[in-house]
Amino acid sequence: GSCLMCFENLPIEFDEDGNAHLKEGVPNPYSYNTQTLEEREAYLKEIAVKNGQLNDIDFDPVTRVAGALAFHSTVNLKERKVVDTASMATLFRGYEIILRGRDPRDAAFISSRACGVCGGVHSTASALAIEMALDIKPPPLGIVIRNLLLSCEYLYDNPLHIFILAGPDFSEVLIRETNPEVWVAAERAPTKYSETHGYKKISDIMTDLNPLTGKLYLEALEMTRVAREAYVLLGGKYPHPETIIPGGVTTTLTPSTMTEFYLKLVPFFDYAKRCIGIWDDIYDFMYEANPQYRHVGELPPTMIDFGQWDHEDHYDASYKNCNSWGEKRWSTPGVIVDGKLVTTRLTDINIGFEEFVEHSYYEQWDDYPFKTDPLGNPLSPNHPWNKTTIPRPGKQNWKERYSWSCTPTWDRRTFEAGAYARVYISALAQKLPPSNYVESTGKSLLLNLAKDQLPEMCMEWKVPDIWNAFERNRARAYAVGFNLMVTIENWVRAQDLIKRGERKVATPFTIPKEGRHIGVGFWGAGRGFLGHWAVIEDGVLANYQISTPSTVNACPRTPWGETGAYEKSVLNTPIVETNFKDAKDFKGIDILRTLRSFDPCMPCTTHVMVEGTDRVVTREVTTCACGI
Numbered sequence: 001g002s003c004l005m006c007f008e009n010l011p012i013e014f015d016e017d018g019n020a021h022l023k024e025g026v027p028n029p030y031s032y033n034t035q036t037l038e039e040r041e042a043y044l045k046e047i048a049v050k051n052g053q054l055n056d057i058d059f060d061p062v063t064r065v066a067g068a069l070a071f072h073s074t075v076n077l078k079e080r081k082v083v084d085t086a087s088m089a090t091l092f093r094g095y096e097i098i099l100r101g102r103d104p105r106d107a108a109f110i111s112s113r114a115c116g117v118c119g120g121v122h123s124t125a126s127a128l129a130i131e132m133a134l135d136i137k138p139p140p141l142g143i144v145i146r147n148l149l150l151s152c153e154y155l156y157d158n159p160l161h162i163f164i165l166a167g168p169d170f171s172e173v174l175i176r177e178t179n180p181e182v183w184v185a186a187e188r189a190p191t192k193y194s195e196t197h198g199y200k201k202i203s204d205i206m207t208d209l210n211p212l213t214g215k216l217y218l219e220a221l222e223m224t225r226v227a228r229e230a231y232v233l234l235g236g237k238y239p240h241p242e243t244i245i246p247g248g249v250t251t252t253l254t255p256s257t258m259t260e261f262y263l264k265l266v267p268f269f270d271y272a273k274r275c276i277g278i279w280d281d282i283y284d285f286m287y288e289a290n291p292q293y294r295h296v297g298e299l300p301p302t303m304i305d306f307g308q309w310d311h312e313d314h315y316d317a318s319y320k321n322c323n324s325w326g327e328k329r330w331s332t333p334g335v336i337v338d339g340k341l342v343t344t345r346l347t348d349i350n351i352g353f354e355e356f357v358e359h360s361y362y363e364q365w366d367d368y369p370f371k372t373d374p375l376g377n378p379l380s381p382n383h384p385w386n387k388t389t390i391p392r393p394g395k396q397n398w399k400e401r402y403s404w405s406c407t408p409t410w411d412r413r414t415f416e417a418g419a420y421a422r423v424y425i426s427a428l429a430q431k432l433p434p435s436n437y438v439e440s441t442g443k444s445l446l447l448n449l450a451k452d453q454l455p456e457m458c459m460e461w462k463v464p465d466i467w468n469a470f471e472r473n474r475a476r477a478y479a480v481g482f483n484l485m486v487t488i489e490n491w492v493r494a495q496d497l498i499k500r501g502e503r504k505v506a507t508p509f510t511i512p513k514e515g516r517h518i519g520v521g522f523w524g525a526g527r528g529f530l531g532h533w534a535v536i537e538d539g540v541l542a543n544y545q546i547s548t549p550s551t552v553n554a555c556p557r558t559p560w561g562e563t564g565a566y567e568k569s570v571l572n573t574p575i576v577e578t579n580f581k582d583a584k585d586f587k588g589i590d591i592l593r594t595l596r597s598f599d600p601c602m603p604c605t606t607h608v609m610v611e612g613t614d615r616v617v618t619r620e621v622t623t624c625a626c627g628i
Contacts, residue, residue, distance in 0.1 A: 006335065006343040009412035010352060012378060020351055020377040030380045032412070034358060035561035055583050055610020069554055069600055073570055073591060076611050077583065080575035082591065083611070085567040087554045088396070089405035092361070096389040099544040104130050104511055104536050105246065107544060111532065112240045114546060118525045120153050120235065122546070123244040125521035125532040130246035131317035133519030133536050134512070139504040140312035142248025144494045145234055147309045147330070148261070149244065151487035152231035155268060156224045157526030158419055158480045162279060163209070163220030166473055166596045169589065170282050171209035171217075178577045178589040182289045189285050196277030196454065202285045205278055216278070223271055230264035233257055248506035253498065262491060265484070269452040272481040276459050279477035283470040292576045297469030297569045297594035300338045304349060304410055304529055304552075305421040306522035307333030309486050311433055312493065319374045319519070322346040326522065327431050330438070330486045333522065334425035335410060339467070341428040346522050347377055349410065353531075354382035355547065356407040359400065359556035363390040369535075374518065384533035384545035385518055403556040407564065408547055414558060416565035417528035417549035418598060420475030423461055423482055437485035447481040450488065469569070469597035476599075513539045525549055527599045553598045569594050583610035588617050 007013075010030075011023040022029045056074045068091035074084040095114055099107055108126040112119035124146055131138065138146075168174060176183045186203040199205045208215040228238055234251050235241040243250045286293045309330035316325060326333045326346040334344040335352075343349070351373060357364060365388035368381040379385060396402050407414070427445040432438055439446040444462040461478035464471045521532040527549035535543040555564035563571065573594045580586045588608040608617040 006348055007352060007411050008337075010380070012351065018345075019375070020347070022378045029378070030354075030382065032559055034559040055586075055608070055613055055615060069550070071566065071570070071591075071595060073588075073608050074611060075575060075586075075588075075591075075608055077575065077580075077586065078611075082570055082573055082575070085563065085570045086402060087405075087556065087564060087566040088403045089551075089554055090403075092391055092393070092404045094389075094391065095546055096544050097391070099541050102541050103539075104133070104534065104541055107532075107534065107541060108244055108246070109240070109242065111544075111546060114548065115239075115525070118153055118157060118527075119239040120149055120231070120241050120244060121523060121525040121530055122532070123241055124150065125523035125530050125546075126534075127244055127246045128317070128521030128523055129519040129532045129534040130521075130536075131519065132319055132322075132521070133517040133534055134246070134509060135318065136247045136507055136509045137316050138248035138507055139502070141253070141494065141497045141502045142505040142507070143310050143312040143315055144490050144497065145249045145251055145253070145505060146244065147490040148487060148494065149231060149235050149241070149249070150308060151483055151490070152227050152235075154419070154479070154483040154526055155227035155230070155265075155487070158476050158483065159220045159227075159271070159275065160224050161419075161526075161599045162275065162473055162476050162480075163216050164211075164224075165599070166593075167209045167217065167220070168211040169593050169596060170206060170286070171211060171214060172203065172206040173210050174589065175206055178579050178587050179290075180579055182286070185289045186285065189288075191281045192284065193277035193281050196457070197274045197281075199278070199281070202281060205282060223267070226264055226267060230261055233261050233264070245506060247509050248504075251505055253494075253503070253505065255498070258491070258495060258498065265487060265491070266452055268480075268484050269450045270454045272447075272484045273449050273454055273457055273459065275477045275480045279474050283474050286470060290576055292574050293470065294466050294468060296573050296576065296590050297472070297597050298572045299416065299467055299565065299569050301424065301467040302337050302413060302415045303417065303421040303424065304335050304415050305331070305333060305417070305425050306346065306349065306524055306529060306531065307331045307344075307422070307425070308524045309490065312497075319347075322522070327429075328433055330433065330435075330489065331422040331482075331524075332426045332429040332431045332440070334429055335415075336421075336425060336428070337411075337413065339463075341425065344425075344429050344431060347373065347375065349522075350520060351377045351379060351383075352410045353384070353547075354380045354409050354412070355384060355387055355545075356382060356409065356559050358407075358559040360403050360406045361391060361393050361401055362406060363392045365390060370518070384531070384547065385520075385535060385543070387545050388543065389545070403554075405551050405555050407555040407558050408552050409558060412558075412560075414555065414562055414564045414568070415552065416598065417552040418472055418476070419479045419526060419528055420472050421528050422524065423475045423479050424463065426482070427461060427463060435485075435489050437489050438482060445478070445482060447478070447485055449481055449485065469573075469594045472597040511536075511539050516542075528552075550598075550600055554600060566595060566598060566600075569598075583613045583615035583617075586610060586615075586617055588619055592619055 189202040307329040314328040
């Protein structure tokens with residue numbers, strides 16, 4: 001994973017051994033220019049004066065449950081395009097403040113409350129951060145069991161998203177309501193993958209995607225239950241498991257538990273094949289029905305993932321060796337910029353990462369305790385180890401501050417996070433450990449899906465020629481298969497360890513009463529990129545910072561005016577919806593499909609303003625299941 005050229009914007013260069021340092025002669029290496037939003041206002045006024053066609057539309061919440069994220073956009077219905085966007089996190093969480101001054105062992109239990117759906121990933125990220133800070137290496141069986149628990153979260157999360165939270169956007173009910181001509185085409189269109197899912201016509205799939213009544217919707221609910229049952233066999237309870245701790249897990253394993261766990265996985269063998277076949281059919285059909293759909297939510301692929309599922313022969317929790325154990329994970333860490341993989345080293349991802357608060361309800365901090373990471377690589381004053389969370393609520397002001405989300409960047413660029421980033425990066429990197437189940441080719445990911453009622457099948461996710469809302473969700477369907485096969489790989493490894501007489505699942509440790517120790521949990525959630533950064537001083541947490549995938553995607557603009565993934569992708573979205581005469585009938589389905597393709601973890605409302613009218617369309621965009 002050499003990365004001698006991975007930074008373009010930060011003044012960081014590497015020596016021949018791969019060690020990073022700041023370029024010489026740069027007086028203020030981490031300074032940046034700020035841009036006001038007044039230029040944007042002037043541009044909008046100019047358009048409005050020209051044609052009187054501007055419509056402001058707010059979506060609030062965007063998700064299909066409660067509301068902690070609002071999205072505002074202005075659309076020009078005459079030209080069928082979006083001219084302005086703003087994403088606002090409307091809720092202050094404050095876990096960073098709650099954790100300050102506490103015993104480091106509390107972090108896993110408290111931080112898991114950051115999400116009512118995917119608490120286990122926060123527990124694990126927290127455990128990893130404490131392990132690194134205090135040099136605690138879990139035993140092999142503890143590492144493998146943690147991987148199995150993570151997989152169960154994903155076997156819940158990805159089907160939930162593609163069938164229950166985003167799926168209804170492609171159902172008969174919604175297609176008829178927004179694009180009747182697409183429904184007419186669907187009734188005539190044969191499917192290509194009926195051997196995996198049994199449907200003969202596209203319209204039959206769409207009918208079964210109908211919310212609350214469709215077979216595929218109801219089946220997904222059932223499969224999420226099976227995934228949760230598998231989790232509690234090993235994890236005791238969910239959400240907020242008590243079994244994940246620094247040093248491993250507190251689970252008691254028996255041969256019968258492992259057998260029961262495997263039996264819960266078996267229904268997913270065919271389900272994963274069907275997920276892939278169904279969504280390949282739907283998205284291929286949508287492109288044929290109207291090529292404009294290729295541009296809904298379109299962005300150049302720029303994404304980051306820390307990788308996950310540690311390899312028990314390589315993971316030692318140390319920062320010193322994180323590049324080597326990181327690249328041995330069952331999902332490869334990495335940064336993709338404009339479709340090109342620029343690094344797979346965890347230290348590069350860490351030192352290039354910053355968080356800005358110019359457009360957020362927080363105060364700038366003055367402390368800069370860590371000029372370098374533990375290996376001597378330079379760190380920005382805006383790096384999470386240097387950040388202090390100082391809330392400063394205030395009036396919403398588009399020119400200044402408008403969100404409780406901060407703005408994460410890597411190498412001074414915004415990026416996107418998602419389950420799809422694991423698939424994309426692992427496919428390009430060709431670094432996956434040898435496995436009978438998963439293989440990376442450099443341009444695709446091969447999944448050998450085991451036989452149940454359907455025969456064994458090799459499914460291949462190929463790097464797409466365009467990156468958009470549909471491709472995000474298609475990759476998520478393949479992620480169900482990827483995740484399942486990593487689960488089987490780790491189940492086999494757990495069985496081998498147990499056969500060899502391994503029983504130890506945790507390494508005991510004590511909290512040192514003196515000294516300063518830092519660590520980071522490089523992990524991921526159902527929605528992608530997740531990091532927990534911890535500073536322990538004299539036995540307590542002096543600083544704790546969490547960066548979640550929805551913070552990454554929903555962030556406000558950077559100080560220099562670059563938009564985050566939600567704002568940028570909606571700005572690129574054409575209005576393909578046809579079934580409206582004027583602003584009153586407009587549903588904003590293309591904007592909603594774009595936002596939902598990121599699987600927002602914060603329940604979100606979207607407001608769409610239609611230019612030249614006082615019409616505001618309000619739509620729920622829930623893809624967080626905290627309320628389900």
